[in-house]
Amino acid sequence: MATRYVGQGVQRVEDRRLVTGHGRYTDDIGGGTGTLEAAFVRSPHAHARILDIDVGGALDVDGVVAIYTYEDLAGAAAEPLPILIPHPALHAGRTGYALANGVVHHAGEAIAMVVAQNRYLAEDAAAAIVVDYEILPAVVGLDAARAAGHTVHDDVPDNVAAHLLQQVGDVDTAMKDAPHRLELDLEISRSCSMPLEGKAVHARWDPDDGSLRVYSSTQTATSVRAAIAAKLGLPLPKVEVIAPDVGGGFGVKIMHPWPEEILVPLAAMRLQRPVKWTEDRREHFISSSHERDQQHHIEVGFDDDGRILALDVSFWHDNGAYTPYGIICPIVTSTQLLGPYKPGTYRVEFRSMYTTTVTVTPYRGAGRPQGAFAMERTMDRIAQALGRDRTAVRAANFIQPDEFPFDQHMTFQDGRPLIYDSGDYPAQLGMIKEIVGWDDFPARRAAAAAQGRLLGIGIGCYVEGTGPGPYEGAHVQVLTDGSVEVAVGLTSQGQGHQTVFAQIVADELGVPFERVRVTTGDTRRFGHAVGTFASRAAVMSGSAVALAARSVKAKALRVAADALEASEADLEIVDGVVVVRGNPTVSIDLAHVAVLSNPLRYAFDDAAKAATQFARPADPDRPPVPEGEAPGLESRDYYSPPRSTFASGMHAAIVEIDPDTSEIRIDRYCVVHDCGTLINPMIVRGQVHGGVAQGIAGALYETLDYDEYGQLRNASFMDFLMPYVTELPDRIELGHQETPSPLNPLGIKGAGEAGVIPVSAVLAAAVEDATGIRITRMPLSPSELYHLRREDHTA
Amino acid sequence: MTEPTHEIALTVNGVRRTHAAVARRTLSDFLRHDLGLTGTHVGCEHGVCGACTVLLDGRPVRSCLIFAVSVNDHTVTTVEGLADGDELSPVQQAFGECHALQCGFCTPGFLTTVTAELAENPRPTREQAVDMIAGNLCRCTGYHNIVDAVLRAAELSRERS
Amino acid sequence: MKPAPFAWHGPDQAGAAVALLAEHGSDAKVLAGGQSLVPLLAMRLTQPAHLIDINGVAELDTVDVEEGGVRIGALARHRRVERDDAAFRTQPLLRQALRFVAHPTIRNRGTCVGSLAHADPAGELTVVLAVCDGTLDLRSAAGTRTVPAADFFLGPLTCVLTPDELAVSAYFPALPRNAGTTFVEIARRHGDYALCGVAAVAELDRDGELTRLRCGYLSVADVPLVLDLTDAWRSDPQDAGAQAHDAVDPGTDLHATADYRRHLARILTIRAAAGAIADARERVAA
DSSP: OOOSTTSSOOOOOHHHHHHTTOOBGGTTTTTTTTOOOEEEEEEEEEESEEEEEEOHHHHSTTTTTEOOOGGGOOGGGGGGOOOOOOOOOOOOOOOOOOOOSSEEEEOOEEEEEESSSSSSHHHHHHHOOOEEEOOOOOSSHHHHHHTTTSSSTTTTOOEEEEEEEESSSSSHHHHHHOOOEEEEEEEEOOOOOOOSSEEEEEEETTTTTTTEEEEOOOOOOHHHHHHHHHHHHHOOOGGGEEEOBBOOTTTTTTTTOOOOHHHHHHHHHHHHOOEEEEEOOOHHHSSSBOOOOOOEEEEEOOOOOOOOEEEEEHHHHHHHTTOOTTTTTHHHHHHTTTTBBOOOEEEEEEEEEEEESSOBOOTTTHHHHHHHHHHHHHHHHHHHHHHHHHHHHHHHHOGGGGGSSEEEEOOOTTEEEEEOOOOOOOHHHHHHHHTTTTTTHHHHHHHHHTTOEEEEEEEEEEEEOOOOSOEHHHHEEOTSOEEEEESSSSSOOSOOOOOOOHHHHHHHHTGGGEEEEEESTTTTTOOOOOOOOTHHHHHHHHHHHHHHHHHHHHHHHHHHHHHHHHOGGEEEEEEEEEEEEEEEEEEHHHHHHHHHHHHBBOSSSSSHHTTTTSOOOTTTSSSSSSSOOOSEEEEEEEEESSSSSEEEEEEEEEEEEEETTTOEEEEEEEEEEBBOSSHHHHHHHHHHHHHHHHHHHHTTTTOOBBOTOOOOOOOOOSSSSSGGGGSSSHHHHHHHOOOOOTSTOOOBBTTTTTTTHHHHHHHHHHHHHHOOOOOOSSSSSSSHHHHHHHHHHHH | OOOOEEEEEEEEEEEEEEEEETTTHHHHHIIISSSTTTOOOOSSSSSSSTEEEEEEEEEEEGGGGGGGGTTOOOOOHHHOGSTTTTBHHHHHHHHHHHTSSOHHHHHHHHHHHHHHHHOOOOOOOHHHHHHHHTTTSSSSSSSHHHHHHHHHHHHHHHHHO | OOOOOOEEEEOSHHHHHHHHHHHHHGGGEESOOOOTTHHHTTTTTOSSSEEEGGGGGGOOEEEEEEEEEEEEEOOOOOHHHHOOOHHHHTHHHHHHHTTSSSHHHHHOOOOOHHHHTTOOTTTHHHHHHHHOOOOEEEEETTEEEEEEEEHHETTTTEOOOOOOOEEEEEEOOOOTTTEEEEEEESSSSTTTTTEEEEEEEEEOOOOOOEEEOOOOOEESSSSSSSEEEEHHHHHHHHHHHHHHHHHHOOOSSOOOOOHHHHHHHHHHHHHHHHHHHHHEEEEEEE
């Protein structure tokens, strides 16, 4: 296969429509069609019993069409929302209802939906609805959840939703026998995905057809479709879901079905009018989902070289009010905490706790940042205890290049064994040390100190299981005009899928890139898919697209061989033309092959004539459509790997602390990462940049501030500090390693989350290196650092 | 009781447009839903993210913080008005070349802002380019490519003139 | 996040605006730049029945620079004042402070007088008005009164403006001869509200000796705080920092503790004062 596009920084096909203002995001859809708009009454209280809902005032508002409360739901729609990923350890899983059923468990939970002529009127009506509450005690923070003075759910007396212990080897004996032991406590606080476009749903019911079309700003059109069909009692083929242009996801939009994804279609069906809902920013803060909040206790036993003989981790995960996504985040922490290392023995135990706060579901990294923080801070602490270089201690613990595939003897988040397929961590370490100038740094730090400046360096390593299954699929079809239509089932939120999958098809099929059109996230075009998350799109759909393109190519060569009376082995496809290798005068256009691949009775245009029954002599004993084949030059193929493939990376940063104000400035930020084969290096770099930006944001700026009553105090962009350009370093120095994955046809590993995973660990380490202060809790603000330094001075 | 409406006339992207709207109709909603120009996006409705930035009489403003009725008879340029027919403006072209957008939601706000800023300062230093985009949030790109795009747009403008 | 309904009024004369306030004032808000007001309306934190929109009152869109000072009309946008070179020469703190007000896009629409009337102790112009001993002209149907900065601000978002009054202009006295200024601020993000900000004015005699040092403080008290630090600085700059540290009364919030803000007041006093003195020395030399 001639590689012309894969591996190139091809400019994106998405860009033209997006830079000209012709993107179609969910709120852009259905203008001028009499679409009604929804708004919600949401609980102002973190924990309350609903005594009465008086909608009288709302009915007076001009333009109100309908008001719904729990009483108006029926059948499956009135049942609790699903637990998407059940797990035996989730012994007390709880979910909410599409509209609150008697009790609310977090401020922001939906109680009533108003549908009106426009959003302004819907909000007026919502404001006029009077709800009578009996306020119940709030439970905020892991300490309060553990203490269980009050419960979030009446029937979960200890506030524990799940408890899981996994063990590899005899940790207790190894710990007892270890020459050295350490204990540490580490904490990461709550944050969230915060895409620039919130959630949005637009639903249309076709009464003539008995069918429903829903647009949703989601990361999984197929699963939302299944959920809507189930909840509204519709046959699956009568529901279509489309994820149009989506303004960022970062994990929050893989969670589904949101109450609004059920209620807005329900209203559209009942009112026989299109209905839409566009989440505003305040709603997003208090009724989407959050993540990251965990407290970890670590005990580690190690030898004189810093090799870990026993690693014993227990942690608490704050899952908020409900567990609709199961316990994926703490499972990811548990397994990915191991990073590139092979501790002698390992035990990890977690409890997932309820609090009366917004539900927790994955945010980019999905538990890995916490795991990396725990492991990397531990490595640093070991190095400090032994007086050894922090990279030497890490190197002593690496899985070696000749040890792959490496079995960590645990079960990963995909339910499959945690077996790393490929990687070269020592080489990666060499690269990152070189890029950041690790060995020269002590001299630099000393020279700065002589001038009264505080400089520090930190390093962090991670391994990321990417491309979990169970599968993805692709449909590739060559049309009779020579263009190629590709459809994949998963969705896009800016990753350039329409470009990268076109690159793969162009190379695999041998057609010009410009002729390939890719559709994502549209159940009308592709019905079986999982979704976009866990850095899986390139691995899963990329592989499926390659397989489908190969199938199409194989068929094209069969049909062409027949038409040219040549041998298949002698044929190749170049720029959309099937030619005999070495004799390009004997050729047939792929467009024509597409025509011939579909034997016709009726010619609807000139090109089609060639496929009709009298156009060519035919073998009277062979059926026009051969056994085992289908008409048309198309194929639907699936990629379903035995397990995930393991990307990895290392980050290093140099920070400077203002000795007076304790402000933290990132002097340099360096990344080396391995995501196997790169389809589009420009897009991968963009993913890493964006991930690092979110990682820095999470390390130094972003947190969610709940008070003891369960009120989110910083529910706006004024106080939730997403960084502008001015808060981020000038540039990210990016180094690249490629250890292809043996698990998929193109050797791809995922890259979507690479940038975010180790950042808190790296920056904590660098600040610690600069100040000598133990940093055990992130994020870290100048004010917090000032206090830590002051306490340290007085101590 | 129905809310009174006001007849609002604006010159948008060179074309005189009129539509009735209630007083509290934000300029962002007016543009998007009354005039059908959905290129301007709404990210926060409190003026911080910049996705809604349009040019009012040539200067960038947050359309989510303006009521359409307040700017009756004024001139507005949105992202849909930046290209010259099929030809992308230097800023639009530069954003594509530099991979300065991923999901595209914040992009219209950057494009209008940068267009106005470069009109005023056609040869920015990198530091000045950073200043030009310092008031717009992007969640996807990490900004580095956007700064590159500002400088590239300046270069393209010079090439074209 | 859509505002609650209101009756909109779009006068094109200041007199008409004032008459509307006389009639509806107790349940009305004045809309100029809207950069502070509209978010409050969107979040329904305020729901006035009437909105008096003065964006059409051209007579208020003025910046008048005289030798004695700069008079800024109610509709003059931050951007206009920031870029006015004559205003900068007369009272440099205006441009120095305005550069820290949010971002240029906000400054294209927001107004100086609107900021002052909003009375946010984190608003940069409030401290500039206070440290220059500026005034505000408040006009009602009964007439116009001039209120000095020291009397205008009562507390966070509270001032002496009555519901029937329109703030029509603000007056910033000129920087004295042989004086220099510096405005410094520390915020979590560029353009954010300050954790602490200091506007320093230093006056020197002809020999370059400090005769007067006044510092205005942002975000560390309920109202803009002005301190005379002349003696403290002359004794030891650290003393000036200490005096500021003790005088400010900041609060604790998510972004910073009161102690940290106090600490910043100390550090920034020294930085701002040193900057103002250096600036003054340059002017004396020139």
